[in-house]
Amino acid sequence: LTIAPLTPLIGAEITGVDLSVVTQEQVISIRAALLKHQVVFFRDQTLNQQEHIHFARQFGELEIHPATPQGQDNPEVLHIAHGPESKGRENMWHSDVTWREKPSLGSILKAVEVPAVGGDTLFANMA
Secondary structure, three states, X not given: OEEEEOOOOOOEEEEOOOHXXXXXXXXXXXXXXXXXXXXXEXXXXXXXXXXXXXXXXXXXXXXXXXXXXXXXXXXOOOOOOOEOOEOOOOOOOOOOOOOOOOOOOOOOOOOOOOOOOOXXXXXXXXX
């Protein structure tokens, strides 16, 4: 497992790990990197929904996002899709569900399709 900082203040890329079969030692290293760099990302992972949920549970109890539709098979997963009919309201600075009494540690995002230009997620270091 290799951790490469992206900037002096926020973000790191983690390589050398298959998130579908992560070990407890790797989870400890990933958690430490997340706490140090605030945002971490992985490339070329092919997790299905069950593997995604299993990986996320390594970091604690999962919450159900208030925008999750009722009755879906995996309520821990909030599927966000946009196109010509759905531009998205989250394309401005926001802080997810930090208003909750016990906010979650974070979110584990999976980009399935991104445009050739743009489509990135930006993060700010508020510390």
